[in-house]
Amino acid sequence: MRRYARFVIPALGLVAVLLGFLLFNLKDSLVFFRTPTEVVQEAQAGDGDRMRLGGQVVAGTIDETTDGVAFDVSDGTTTIAVIHTGAPQQLFQEGIGVVITGTWDGTMFHSDEMMVKHDEQYRTEDGGEYHPGDYPDSATG
Amino acid sequence: MTRSRFFEFAAVAAVAAALAVALGIGEERTMGNLARVLFVHVPSAWLAYLSFVVTLVGSGLYLRTKDLRWDRFAASSAEVGVFFTTLAIALGMIWGRSTWGVWWTWDARLVLTAVMLFVYLGYLALRRSIPDRLARARRSAWLGILGIVQIPLVHFSVVWWRTLHQQATIFNTEGMQMDWPFRSALFAGLAAYTLVYVVLMRRRIELARLEDRFEDLVAAEEREVAGEAVTAPRYEGSTELEIEETPPPARSRRAVVLALAIAAFLVAAVAVVSSQATSLSRWGWVAYAYTVAYVAMLTYVAWLAWRITVTRRRVEEVS
Known part of the structure; x- marks a missing residue:
């Protein structure tokens, strides 16, 4: 086995453990704010x-x-x-x-x-609301 | 018109058109002019994703074919990706300070993007640390493949965790919540930046090719000096033969001083503008973000051109 591979395997394990921990264990406590x-x-x-x-x-x-x-x-x-x-x-x-x-x-x-x-909505000043299927002129109603 | 000139012309024209749309459309209802930062921040983040996906593809193809052209392709894309990740973070900080009120906060999207930046900086550092070209290509290819897990992590961080950063605009589950003027500006920006990526990649690959050529020439010269007994250092394990490393030719001291002066000037300018943050108008913030974006891009282009010139000169000196 190459010397380098001996380093890669534990590194991979570490990454897997970190990812698993992040995704499953901390999912609920990793909130930026409370409602x-x-x-x-x-x-x-x-x-x-x-x-x-x-x-x-x-x-x-x-x-x-x-x-x-x-x-x-x-x-x-x-x-x-x-x-x-x-x-x-x-x-x-x-x-x-x-x-x-x-x-x-x-x-x-x-x-x-x-x-x-701010949210991911970007609206024109005259209050245009985008609804799926709208055309440009009807969006500024 | 040569092909490289064509791409450069197309990129400049597309950037000019995207700028005209981004600065010409009306104000956003909530953010006013501040929404315009979106049209440089999101395209930069898009290029970060694109670059690292291209690094993945190049890395995979290298491991399949063992053709060093794919290694150069992957490495070039990683460097361009590091540049645009940094730019996306910098523009995000400017946008964050002007809308959220803070330069930085420990939000999942921000932290994971910073982690992605450092992992790919690690990729570039790894490449510099391995003199054996084949070992370098193979090891960095594995890192280029592993690093990709971060893209879904960064992209879906705003869905998986409750964050300050808003949800994705384009791949929104409820469709794009964006009125037409902003959409056209965003897509113009994405198209223009993609052309910029093509231009930067062509230059960076040219540089990588010259660097490999220089290494080949130096190796060939050493082989001549040492006689037939020594094989080229292109092959893994050949370092046992104790080939002396040729010291890199001394760089022009004036160029280094000039580069440091430009860097110091840029850092000072950013620091001065940032310290005046509370008195910046909304147009002032937009000007700040756009100046940072395009000065950074021009600086990177100039730096690439300089490195190409220096490496080409070295190749000519050796051959």
């Missing part, structure tokens, strides 16, 4: 653990505060009130996705870091 439903159901309120919360900014709930902004975040099932300290990101607006980092006290989410999550 409002998961935070309400699973998070220990008031233990001060920092976590990321992701959802959509509910329309009509944005209020400026003295040192930041207050708004509600929803995943369609559960809505959580958020108090954010610091300037919001430039794309922050009603209906956009946000991922915020902070703590959950049981009734409010106190965040001090904000990231805006």
Whole structure:
């Protein structure tokens, strides 16, 4: 057996184990953020653990505060009130996705870091919606 | 018009057309002008995928045929792929800072793309570390084949894990959620970058051919000096015969200084613009991303041309 092959076999095994671990074992815990439903159901309120919360900014709930902004975040099932300290990101607006980092006290989410999550939809300014089968002119209705 | 001139002309024309479409269409509803970064970021990521698939094909064909042309093909594509993976990450960072609000975050798509970059950098490092050409070709072919597992991992990371990065635009399960102006700009970008890939590959393969020719000539010269007893170092195991390595001809010091100065200037420019990030307008971000993309591409083209010139000169000196 070539000297090099003795190195390749354990390397292959290592890659296989890593991949398997990544794909099957960590599949549930490798989430970048938690949804409002998961935070309400699973998070220990008031233990001060920092976590990321992701959802959509509910329309009509944005209020400026003295040192930041207050708004509600929803995943369609559960809505959580958020108090954010610091300037919001430039794309922050009603209906956009946000991922915020902070703590959950049981009734409010106190965040001090904000990231805006935009989706994979690209729409023209006059509100064209793409539906499969549409033609260019009917898409800008 | 020669064939290589034809491809270069076509690539430049296609890039110009893609630029005109990408900068000429209207604004996106949510992101405004910032959406325009998509039309350079996604084509760069596409070329990263394409390059590494081509490396896989070249590696497989080399192992089947043992024809070193396929080894050069695979290696050239890997280098171009490393360039475009880096570019996709850099443009992604600019887009991320302007839309998400952060340059980098430990998101599955971002981390796995970085891992892919480092594995293929490892492929290039592996090639440089093996002087025996056949052993180098065989071992790097295996790495070129194994490395491919990362492409589905990177591409489906946004489906398998909950990420900050948005879902795939083109291969979306619910169809492409994109209005027509953005689609035309995206596909124009993909077509133009694919032509750029063809141009870069032709140059990189030419360089690889010259490098192999140089190695052959040096080996032939040593064989003449040493007499018939020594076989060419082309064959595996021949290093036991203790063939002295010829030191590479000294590079022009002025060229090295110039390259370092250009690199320092580019790094400084990127650092200065990045530090002004909060005051950049949306058009400013677009200009930043497009400048980085095309300055990087022109620099790579120039670097390839320089390496070809230097290697050709070395070949002429030896022969």
